[in-house]
Amino acid sequence: MAGEIPRAQPPPDVPAPGRHPHLLLWRWRRNPLRRRTDRLEGWVALGILLAVLVAAPAAMFAVGDTAYRHYRSTAEHEARTRDHRPAVLVHDAPRHPEPGSDEAKKTRYPVKVRFTGPDGTARTGRADVEPGLSADSTVLVWVDAAGEITEPPLTSEQIRSRTMGWAILAFLGVVLTGLAAHAATALVLRRRNLAGWDAAWAATAPRWSRSP
Known part of the structure; x- marks a missing residue:
């Protein structure tokens, strides 16, 4: 229709947002708008991810082994006393x-x-x-x-079921702790980022609004 304003479209040579092959790595790529806190947030996220990948299976095994020993000992005691x-x-x-x-x-x-x-x-x-x-x-x-x-007395099936339950809880506990740590860190860094932008704008705005 004549006179209708066309919808904004990205330039033909620029990939649409979300389809850029390096979009997830933008915190490590050079960018004039990237701040030090952006890169720090990326490294913290990577560190937490690696820590969870190592700690979650270890916690699952340790807690599961402890639970198995406890319930196995309990079952043996019950078998002797009942x-x-x-x-x-x-x-x-x-x-x-x-x-x-x-x-x-x-x-x-x-x-x-x-x-x-x-x-x-x-x-x-x-x-x-x-x-x-x-x-x-x-x-x-x-x-x-x-x-x-x-x-x-506890059966072998009950021992396995309860052991698996504690192991899964330990795994989920580590994962949730990692997510909480990442969320808290991201919140602090983003607030610091916004404070930095506010300070930069406060220094720049007077030059933009100064009368000629």
Whole structure:
């Protein structure tokens, strides 16, 4: 349409922003607008990246190894101090609303049971049992050295799962720490950069606005 102002376009020989092959390296390339803080920010970012690449796997291995040793020791202690004992239901267990369903097979209800403790005395406690069991039914429960019903010793799968969880947390902790350090450093340097631009403009502006 006649008289319409065309949209601004970059010169044909200048790559569009974001497509320049060296755009990510601009902090190290010579540029009349680049300040010392720009280059410093680039070196700090590179240093943090290298530190995270080294520290994250090391932290993951160290924390994972420590967690594995801890849970392995805990499992061995539980295996020595816990005993599988028969217990008798004091009353009927609740029935599941959908007997025979997959959900019913996985559901357990806490029911009062009677069992013999490690010291030979009769004890009572609550154990999770299958739905629909009648009173006087016998189930197996785990009992600790104090004669209390407890969880079974940690399994190998539980040890691996918990170890992996701590290892992943350690890895993510190092990565997040690196990101936070980079963000804080960039914020400080950019504020310093803006202060430098303000000072330069304060010195230059009077010459631009001076009346002829």
